[in-house]
Amino acid sequence: MFSLHPFLAAVLLIAALPAVVIAQGPPLRRDIGKYYAQNCEACHGRNLQGGLAPSLLDDQWTHGSSDDDLAKIIRDGVPDAMEGYKDELSEAEIRAMVIFIRERRAGFSSSENRPTRTLPGDPVQTEEHAYRVEIVADRLSTPWGMTFLPDGRMLFTEKSGELRVVENGQLAPAPIRGTPAVRDSGQGGLMEVAVHPRYAENGWVYLAFSDPATRDGQGVSLTKIVRGKLRDGAWVEQETIWQAPLEFYRPGGGVHFGCRIVFDRDGYLFFSHGERGRQDDAQNRKLPNGKIHRIHDDGRIPADNPFANEPGAFASIWTYGNRNPQGLALDPRTGLLWESEHGPRGGDELNLIRRGANYGWPVVTFGMNYNGTPITPLTGREGIEPPVSHWTPSIAVCGIDFYTGDAFPKWKNNLLVTALAQQELRRVVIEDNKVTRQEVLVKDLGRVRDVQTGPDGAIYVALNQPDRIVRLVPVK
Ligand code: HEC
Structure with a gap:
């Protein structure tokens, strides 16, 4: 007869317990890639290349090519060919599956590991212009923000905390002395540098960074904005322009700082503040994170800000529900403010603010979430401003700038868009506030962090890994 030792039986019982608890709890959030492997792969192939059923990678769609068309087939199936999954998958999971199929089509999963190439020596021909790549500054430490002074000097930040100068094409060996201490940790550090629109009169330079502080013995940080002046290689006359009370600071380094600064035509200062990885905070106007803010150049809060009179709200808030706004730029034709927002997995956005x-x-x-679990089936809703355009799968969109130079005349007023994971500089044509065309100008030279039109009309590009600044110059 078979019998269990009492101790062994107790161990087995305990070992079995968690499974019982899980089975009775709420359904687990599933990784949609694993779900594909278990349920779709047998027909559509391991790599979606097809087999018993058609390929999902060849852009040949019998039942329509839009996201909604794909979702409908997954939900309802095709008579006599494929069962529908509406009883198996939630609407959010069906949305996640559509993103998964789009990602695979774009080769998304391999892009993070793509090796970075050496710079092309030969001219690169694009649709409208040919360019050459020149190195401006090399062997840097994560260059993040760039701007130009009216005298032609370039200022740029390194995330580690350095503010540096390029003058007459030469990188000054020593960084500016006396800039504020930053918390260089996670995605935060010294980030944006911007110049006052009337710099020639007042000399103000602005910095946005992760401000290191201590609360109850714990290291915390949050975005802070200061301005100061440059004198004999030093940062002087610093003033704090925007800072949240200590209670709002977040522990350690962390993610999603945002941190771009742009002045509009009326001289208001706009800056972006990421949600710091706390997604629900973005909807809460009592919190500063996950927002675009508007302030005066000296930090005063404009009385006509939209939530200035809302009890408890941060009066500097201009918009909310923003995840990780890594790019801000003013359209030179309309004066309207554009924002690029780094999404989760899928859903990078281009927004008109x-x-x-x-x-x-x-x-x-x-x-959807990075681990393949869905966030929501909703891609739009009443009362929520839709993106003008979105990139799904994500390109990991970062800094943006309108091209305002004369060196590439056919690119005038096009929006230059950078991408980290996809290692791209894109040219986005915007007409009547709509995206009408996109072209990848630069690919695989490294993660592209920021872009600026130089006073010489060249396009300055901040690359990470390898960490350098290059410029695109025209080839006749
Ligand atoms: C039993 C095999 C089978 C399984 C399992 C299956 N499919 Fe299909 N699927 C098909 C066939 C066959 C078609 C083509 C139907 C037709 O066009 O007549 C199809 C069509 C599709 C299409 C539309 C293709 C087009 O050209 O418009 C999509 C999208 C799709 N399947 C996704 C999925 C997903 C996602 C899963 C898993 C959740 C899945 N399928 C599971 C057999 C299968």
């Missing part, structure tokens, strides 16, 4: 609007994160998004 409108007073008081809610940009939806995390209530609506075109993306």
Whole structure:
């Protein structure tokens, strides 16, 4: 007869317990890639290349090519060919599956590991212009933000905390002395540098960074904005322009700082503040993170800000529901403010920033979680400002700038868009506030962090890994 030793039986019982608890709890959040492997792969192939059923990679769609068309087939199936999955998958999971199929089509999963190439020696021909790549500054430490002074000097930041100068094409060996201490940790550090629109009169330079502080013995940080002046290689006359009370600071380094600064035509200072990895905070106007803010150049808060009179709200908030706004730029034709927002997996956004609007994160998004679990089936909703355009799969969108130079005349007023993971510089044509065309100008030279039009009309590009600044110059 078979019998268990009592001790062994107790161990088995305990070992079995968690499984019982899970089976009775709420359904687990599933990785949609694993779900594909278990349920779709047998027909559509391990790599979606097809087999018993058609390929999902060849852009040949019998039932329509839009996200909604794909979702409908997955939900309802095809008579006599494929069962529908509406009883198996939630709407959010069906959305995640659509993103998964788009990602695979774009080769998303391999892009993070793509080796970085050496710079092309020969001219690169694009649709409208040919360019050459020149190195401006090399062997840097994560260059992050760039700007130009009216006298032609370039200022740029390194995330580790350095503010540096390029003068007459030469990188000054020593960084500017006396800039503020930063918390260089996670995605934070010294980030943006911007110049006052009337710099020639007042000499103000602005910095945005992760401000290191201590609360209850614990290291905390949050975005802070200061301005100061450059004198004999030193940072002087510093003033704090924007800072949240200590209670709002977040532990350690962390993610999603945002941190771009742009002045509009009326001289208001706009800056972006990421949600610091706390997605629900983006909808809460009592918190500073996950927002675009508007202040005066000296830090005063404009009385006509949309939530200035809302009890408890941060009066500097201009828009909310923003995830990780890594790019801000003013359209030279209209004066309107554009924002690029680094999404989750899928759903990188290009937004037109409108007073008081809610940009939806995390209530609506075109993306899913990095681990393949869905966030929401909603890609749009009443009262939420939709993106003008979105990149799904993500390109990991970062800094943006309108091209305002004369060296590449056919690119005038095009939006230059950078991408970290996809290692791209894109040219995005915007007409009547809509994206009408996109072209990848630069590919695989490293993660592209920021882009600026130089006073010489060249396009300055900040690369990470390898960490350098290059410029694109025209080839006749
Ligand atoms: C039993 C085999 C089978 C399984 C399992 C299966 N499919 Fe299909 N699927 C098919 C066939 C066959 C078609 C083509 C139907 C037709 O066009 O007549 C198809 C069509 C599709 C299409 C539309 C293709 C087009 O050209 O428009 C999509 C999208 C799709 N499947 C996704 C999935 C996903 C996602 C899963 C898993 C959740 C899945 N399928 C599981 C057999 C299968």
